[in-house]
Amino acid sequence: MVDDEIRNNVSQFISKTFLFDPNKKIDEEISLLGTGVIDSTGVLELISYLESKYQIKFEDEELIGENFDSIEKITGFISKKLLNI
Known part of the structure; x- marks a missing residue:
């Protein structure tokens, strides 16, 4: 599986689940935890x-921020x- 596919899947999941907008683009390098996009409960869901x-x-x-x-x-x-694997 290529990185682009993983990146797209993760980005779509985060946009849909935490931003409630599957089309919203997120800067790939911003801190999801630091900006409050995801909290500790969100990390578990992710x-x-x-x-x-x-x-x-x-x-x-491996379960570190x-x-x-x-x-x-x-x-x-x-x-x-x-x-x-």
Whole structure:
């Protein structure tokens, strides 16, 4: 799976779920946590979506804000996880 596909899926999920507008574009490098787009409960919802969508399981030590702070970071993190399956 290519990064562009992951990036688009993550961006659409965040726009639809947290911004309530599936067509809203989000800067891929902004802090989702720092800007309040996603809160701690939202991170759990995002993790559930990612595990289901990509058939992956996150380890406890991977569940840190840094891995889920921006669309760019999420994309890179998921790409690495998929390479290690």
